[in-house]
Amino acid sequence: MGNLTAFILFLYFFSLHQSLAAAAATTYNVLDLGAKPDGATDSTAALSRAWSAACASNKPTTIYVPRGRFLLRNVHFRGPCRNKAITVRIDGTLVAPANFNAIGKSGNWLLFEGADGVSVRGGTLDAQGPALWECKKSRGKDCPSGATTLGMTKSKNMEIIGLTSLNSQMFHIVINGCENVKLQGVRVSASGNSPNTDGIHVQLSTGVTILSTKISTGDDCVSIGPGTKNLWIENVTCGPGHGISIGSLGKDYEEAGVENVTVRSVNFKNTQNGLRIKTWGRPSKGFVRGVVFQHALMTNVQNPIVIDQNYCPNNNNCPGQVSGVKISDVSYEDIQGTSATEVAVKFDCSKANPCERIRLENVKLSYKNRRAEASCSNAAGSVSGLIEPTSCLY
Numbered sequence: 001m002g003n004l005t006a007f008i009l010f011l012y013f014f015s016l017h018q019s020l021a022a023a024a025a026t027t028y029n030v031l032d033l034g035a036k037p038d039g040a041t042d043s044t045a046a047l048s049r050a051w052s053a054a055c056a057s058n059k060p061t062t063i064y065v066p067r068g069r070f071l072l073r074n075v076h077f078r079g080p081c082r083n084k085a086i087t088v089r090i091d092g093t094l095v096a097p098a099n100f101n102a103i104g105k106s107g108n109w110l111l112f113e114g115a116d117g118v119s120v121r122g123g124t125l126d127a128q129g130p131a132l133w134e135c136k137k138s139r140g141k142d143c144p145s146g147a148t149t150l151g152m153t154k155s156k157n158m159e160i161i162g163l164t165s166l167n168s169q170m171f172h173i174v175i176n177g178c179e180n181v182k183l184q185g186v187r188v189s190a191s192g193n194s195p196n197t198d199g200i201h202v203q204l205s206t207g208v209t210i211l212s213t214k215i216s217t218g219d220d221c222v223s224i225g226p227g228t229k230n231l232w233i234e235n236v237t238c239g240p241g242h243g244i245s246i247g248s249l250g251k252d253y254e255e256a257g258v259e260n261v262t263v264r265s266v267n268f269k270n271t272q273n274g275l276r277i278k279t280w281g282r283p284s285k286g287f288v289r290g291v292v293f294q295h296a297l298m299t300n301v302q303n304p305i306v307i308d309q310n311y312c313p314n315n316n317n318c319p320g321q322v323s324g325v326k327i328s329d330v331s332y333e334d335i336q337g338t339s340a341t342e343v344a345v346k347f348d349c350s351k352a353n354p355c356e357r358i359r360l361e362n363v364k365l366s367y368k369n370r371r372a373e374a375s376c377s378n379a380a381g382s383v384s385g386l387i388e389p390t391s392c393l394y
């Protein structure tokens with residue numbers, strides 16, 4: 001064998017070895033770590049062990065949860081990790097303890113904190129919320145406030161694909177203080193009269209994308225809190241629930257604003273609101289600017305388009321005050337369908353900070369096959385295309 005042939009063979013085997021090494025990403029099957037798919041054995045320790053191993057590894061790592069029901073108490077997926085390529089692949093269901101007190105005072109059931117480069121694929125999270133909802137309805141303050149099903153905080157480059165969240169105690173998914181988070185093909189399901197079971201809540205986060213998601217719940221479908229920037233929502237179906245809401249904002253005087261939000265191709269069915277912006281009637285340095293609502297279909301929605309700057313629940317700490325939150329550059333393009341109330345478009349803006357550059361283009365909303373109404377206070381802007389009900393912007 002000539003030197004050249006030998007060298008080529010060496011190169012061939014060397015590269016083969018390299019690609020095998022790369023392909024040999026580690027997988028931890030939680031069954032091998034003591035988890036049981038019987039819905040009764042506590043599998044918390046097995047999942048925590050899998051996370052610690054994955055987090056400490058410097059190779060792409062998969063944590064695998066096979067079919068079956070896995071009972072879990074709180075799991076804290078804590079970073080920082082050596083690993084920036086952890087996949088959590090779930091074919092089964094993670095189920096919370098039947099006794100709501102087990103996770104009900106903890107803030108979050110499953111929490112990623114300080115993580116970077118984690119992808120969660122598939123799976124069902126069943127928080128068994130109905131017992132706590134019943135408690136809240138009958139005993140009120142004696143019940144724990146309840147846990148968010150899936151929290152992400154101070155994390156970046158996260159992906160949640162094809163996950164289903166059922167019957168959360170409180171919010172289903174909360175993204176707080178994060179950067180570059182993608183949710184796709186997520187399903188959220190809880191009853192239309194379950195308390196505070198918001199679908200997805202985003203705050204203090206940049207670059208969150210929510211695609212192809214279906215949310216049925218008792219509170220907001222998506223709620224957008226202070227400090228949200230570069231948010232993209234596309235192809236989302238809501239109902240039952242309270243719709244997509246920017247706010248409540250302006251509860252505090254020092255508050256980060258909301259900027260550059262796109263909501264496109266959304267479908268609302270029998271929801272309380274469609275596209276809402278809501279601020280407290282109180283002084284605040286907060287703002288909302290650069291929002292595009294595009295291609296929305298409303299079916300029997302109570303308040304299809306609404307800006308409410310006089311939010312003052314229980315008349316506490318706000319009567320007689322006006323909202324400091326400045327709302328500007330908000331577009332509504334191609335919004336169609338039916339309103340369940342006569343006033344289909346309502347812009348109730350702040351007397352101190354009127355809404356500016358509200359844009360309406362091809363908005364057509366009807367009420368019981370009749371003409372719906374629009375109501376405006378302190379709202380300035382422009383219209384183009386067909387607008388029904390007739391615009392009241394100045």
Ligand SMILES: *[C@@H]1O[C@H](CO)[C@@H](O)[C@H](O)[C@H]1NC(C)=O
Pocket residue numbers: 185211212213214235237
């Ligand atoms: C929209 O989302 C649904 C799931 O809610 C999905 O089945 C469908 O493929 C998505 N369509 C597009 C065009 O992304």
Ligand SMILES: *[C@@H]1O[C@H](CO)[C@@H](O)[C@H](O)[C@H]1NC(C)=O
Pocket residue numbers: 207229230231232260262
């Ligand atoms: C607005 O947000 C989108 C993502 O939703 C991003 O692609 C775009 O660059 C942002 N625009 C600005 C001016 O930051």
